[in-house]
Amino acid sequence: MQKFFILEAGYLLIGLFILGITFFVSTRPFMAKGGYKKALGITAFILALFIGAHYYITTSRMIEVRTAFEQDKPIICESRMLRKVAQSVIIQKSKEWTMDGDLFVSPNYSRPFHSARCIVK
Numbered sequence: 001m002q003k004f005f006i007l008e009a010g011y012l013l014i015g016l017f018i019l020g021i022t023f024f025v026s027t028r029p030f031m032a033k034g035g036y037k038k039a040l041g042i043t044a045f046i047l048a049l050f051i052g053a054h055y056y057i058t059t060s061r062m063i064e065v066r067t068a069f070e071q072d073k074p075i076i077c078e079s080r081m082l083r084k085v086a087q088s089v090i091i092q093k094s095k096e097w098t099m100d101g102d103l104f105v106s107p108n109y110s111r112p113f114h115s116a117r118c119i120v121k
Contacts, residue, residue, distance in 0.1 A: 004055055026040065058116050075121060078113075
């Protein structure tokens with residue numbers, strides 16, 4: 001459950017904001033009486049569906065990346081440090097990279113890379 005909140009925290013906050021807007025708009029005098037229940041229900045269902053699908057896709061990709069790393073295949077990770085020159089980093093087990101939980105760590109880089117932000121090359 002902790003992994004869910006780590007990976008989806010931003011989307012959960014956006015979803016709460018959207019639910020707040022839905023509640024505000026659906027309780028205005030020009031809306032049908034009791035319409036906020038239907039509006040909130042539909043909106044919450046759609047948001048839960050999208051967030052759940054995103055979590056499933058992300059965790060599946062993380063498993064694929066971990067498996068590829070164990071097989072010493074190259075993995076491409078997003079680098080947020082250097083946006084102008086190198087926007088990605090190639091990670092391989094044979095090039096001094098290790099996994100610490102879901103993070104790729106190397107003595108050659110100052111920050112780790114989360115496996116949720118990586119793909120198999």
